[in-house]
Structure formats: C-alpha cells, structure tokens
Amino acid sequence: MFIKYRNxxxxxxxxxxxYPVVLLHGFLLSSTIWGGLIPELAKKNQVIVIDLPGHxxxxxxxxxxxxxxxxxxxxxxxxxxxxxxxxFIGHSMGGYTSLAFAEKYPSKIETxxxxxxxxxxxxxxxxxxxxxxxxxxxxxxxxxxxxxxALLFPENQQEKHQHLIDKFSKEAFQFPTKGxxxxxxGMKIRKNRTSIxxxxxxxxxxxCGFYDPIIxxxxxxxxxxxxxxxLYKVNSGHMSVNENIKEVVKTxxxxxxx
Ligand code: MLT
Numbered sequence: 001m002f003i004k005y006r007n008x009x010x011x012x013x014x015x016x017x018x019y020p021v022v023l024l025h026g027f028l029l030s031s032t033i034w035g036g037l038i039p040e041l042a043k044k045n046q047v048i049v050i051d052l053p054g055h056x057x058x059x060x061x062x063x064x065x066x067x068x069x070x071x072x073x074x075x076x077x078x079x080x081x082x083x084x085x086x087x088f089i090g091h092s093m094g095g096y097t098s099l100a101f102a103e104k105y106p107s108k109i110e111t112x113x114x115x116x117x118x119x120x121x122x123x124x125x126x127x128x129x130x131x132x133x134x135x136x137x138x139x140x141x142x143x144x145x146x147x148x149x150a151l152l153f154p155e156n157q158q159e160k161h162q163h164l165i166d167k168f169s170k171e172a173f174q175f176p177t178k179g180x181x182x183x184x185x186g187m188k189i190r191k192n193r194t195s196i197x198x199x200x201x202x203x204x205x206x207x208c209g210f211y212d213p214i215i216x217x218x219x220x221x222x223x224x225x226x227x228x229x230x231l232y233k234v235n236s237g238h239m240s241v242n243e244n245i246k247e248v249v250k251t252x253x254x255x256x257x258x
Contacts, residue, residue, distance in 0.1 A: 024094025030056030054179015
C-alpha cells in the first residue's frame with residue numbers, strides 16, 4: 001500500500017498479526033532486504049515494512065532527508081495504521097532513523113534493535129567521503145551504486161555474494177538520484193545519539209556483523225558498553241540479514257520477537 005506524507009507516496013507493506021514490529025532498511029536498499037526475516041517475524045507479530053523516502057517504491061520528500069524527517073515519515077505511517085507503540089529493527093541508516101524516532105517519540109518504541117548500525121555521528125573523513133559521493137553520483141550513478149553496494153560486504157566475501165550485489169544494485173539504479181543525494185546529505189549531518197541510546201527506557205539491542213566494513217565491530221562494542229546495550233555478534237559483514245539469516249533469526253528469537 002501507499003501512505004501519503006505531505007505530497008509524497010510512501011510504500012508500506014504489512015504482514016501478520018500481533019505486536020507491531022517496524023523494519024527499516026539502510027541506504028541504497030529497500031524493504032526487499034527483509035525477505036528472510038519477514039516470514040519468521042510474521043508468525044507472531046504484525047510486521048510493518050517501510051521503504052524510506054527516495055528508496056524502493058517511496059518518493060522523495062525533501063532536498064535533505066534528515067534522520068529527524070525520516071522519523072517523522074515513519075511516525076505518520078504508524079499514525080495512519082493506528083499503531084501507538086511498536087518494536088523497531090533498524091538496519092544501518094534505518095537504525096539512525098530509529099534513534100531519531102526514539103528521541104522524538106520516546107513513548108512509541110517498546111524495543112529498539114540497531115542492526116549493523118551505530119549511534120555515532122560521521123567522522124570528518126566520512127563526511128568528506130559523503131561530499132565526494134555526491135559529486136560522483138551525478139555523473140556515474142550506476143558505477144557509484146555498484147561499488148557502494150559491493151562495499152557493504154567484506155572484500156573476501158564479495159564474489160560469494162555477487163548475486164546479492166547485482167540484485168540490490170539493479171533495484172537501486174531505479175531510485176531517483178535526488179533521493180540518494182538527499183539521504184547522503186541527511187546521514188552526513190546526523191548527530192551523535194549515544195546519549196539517546198543510553199537513556200532509552202525500553203529494551204535495546206545491537207546486532208553487529210563481526211566483519212562489518214561500514215560499522216567497525218570495535219566501535220559497536222564501545223557504544224554498547226557506553227550505552228548499556230546488549231550486543232549480539234553475527235558472523236557477517238554489513239548485511240547480516242542477507243549474509244547470515246540463520247544467526248539473525250536466532251538472535252531475534254533471543255530478543256523474544258519470535
Ligand atoms: C547504510 O547501509 O545505511 C549506510 O551504508 C550507512 C552509512 O553510510 O553510514
């Protein structure tokens with residue numbers, strides 16, 4: 001289904017019945033990353049899968065997709081579905097969005113799961129890389145997408161996961177350039193929300209890929225310790241839910257969603 005946010009259409013799918021679980025994908029990806037997890041979660045939960053603005057089948061909503069704005073979009077989807085409180089699993093940029101949501105609407109999250117994500121802001125080096133990415137994407141969109149998606153996987157695993165790289169890239173080629181740039185700009189200016197994670201009242205977890213090339217495992221360990229968050233280690237890179245669905249399902253089972 002499509003839900004309107006301001007003048008833009010946001011693509012949402014709902015599966016199963018039970019306590020609501022919201023799934024938010026990362027940058028250059030879409031709700032299709034959750035294919036392995038949805039049937040498991042839907043046995044006991046109402047699963048709400050949202051394509052974030054400018055991704056999947058959702059339209060752009062602004063020039064800059066700040067994490068605060070994405071949280072507002074998610075909130076309006078939940079309002080439209082009459083959902084007052086939900087569990088959240090946010091993958092990477094979807095995790096940044098979940099944290100912004102937790103800050104803005106603290107009473108609306110029961111359990112927060114950051115999957116291959118972080119509460120940290122961008123380092124200077126990362127912000128500079130974002131500026132370079134914005135330039136490259138305007139002239140070499142396909143090359144940029146293919147490279148960025150390959151880099152989500154550990155280097156020595158890229159060949160093994162080539163079919164996923166091709167599948168996700170093919171999908172992302174269709175995303176509007178404007179939306180990709182809006183997300184890069186939004187991620188670049190996101191603030192550090194470790195204190196939000198630390199002070200979050202509900203249950204909180206980090207599911208981290210031991211070989212994550214984007215979010216180093218050592219920095220996740222540091223954040224988990226600092227924010228008193230339970231950390232689960234998965235034998236994978238940045239795409240745990242696609243690289244190692246078995247371990248992710250087991251973890252989600254421990255978290256008590258299954
Ligand atoms: C993502 O997977 O959402 C992004 O790679 C995260 C980021 O670039 O910080």
